Amino acid sequence: MMFPVAQGREAIVPPALAELDERLGANTSQAYIAALSFAPNISGVQVVLNESLGAHFVSHPYGLEYSKISLNPDPEHYREQIRSGVAKTRFAEFSGLYRQLGIRPGLGEMAVVGLLHEAGHADQFTRHIAQAAGQAALGFDLRRAARLKEVQTLPLGGPTSIALTAWNNNTEGYRDKLIAQGITDERWQELTEKNTRTYMKLPSESGADQFALSIIATARPS
Numbered sequence: 001m002m003f004p005v006a007q008g009r010e011a012i013v014p015p016a017l018a019e020l021d022e023r024l025g026a027n028t029s030q031a032y033i034a035a036l037s038f039a040p041n042i043s044g045v046q047v048v049l050n051e052s053l054g055a056h057f058v059s060h061p062y063g064l065e066y067s068k069i070s071l072n073p074d075p076e077h078y079r080e081q082i083r084s085g086v087a088k089t090r091f092a093e094f095s096g097l098y099r100q101l102g103i104r105p106g107l108g109e110m111a112v113v114g115l116l117h118e119a120g121h122a123d124q125f126t127r128h129i130a131q132a133a134g135q136a137a138l139g140f141d142l143r144r145a146a147r148l149k150e151v152q153t154l155p156l157g158g159p160t161s162i163a164l165t166a167w168n169n170n171t172e173g174y175r176d177k178l179i180a181q182g183i184t185d186e187r188w189q190e191l192t193e194k195n196t197r198t199y200m201k202l203p204s205e206s207g208a209d210q211f212a213l214s215i216i217a218t219a220r221p222s
């Protein structure tokens, strides 16, 4: 998928994105430039690759320049999301949009969605800092408090990825405790699906998705 390059702007694309694009046949570099034309404030955020984690944004009390968007460059990571059915729930709205644009979404589009969604969180962080009259540490606290309040409402009390890791590794007896409460494998599957759907509807999550969707819809493929 091609994004038009922002006119008159020499955006510096983080080197990590060139590597990601090469490994996944993606076009996150152009998506990044499109994101900057929507939200120029996010240009300072670091972008790093990490093979052991899904896409995420880590805010830092020193501000955006110390904050990170982390993305997974391993094609297997995306294939596993497809195989496990996570992708079907997670990317439903994005798949619909891509198909409307005449694109059959693949691994590259999943990576673009990952980047743009996390860029949406970076944009939210700049708003929290602005709310705190430019004081990054205060903005960081505002973001953390808002986030905590949101994730506590989830059926599993936190993001699905964290609960899944705790279940798979039986961290501090997490799986044992749930099994003792009568949670079967089947029930666990239902719970994680419900958790993922509820997570996506949290205000900060649906906000980051809307940010990503509007960039994909506006910066139409050429």
Ligand SMILES: [Zn+2]
Residues within 6 Å of the ligand: 117, 121, 204, 205, 208
């Ligand atoms: Zn998110």
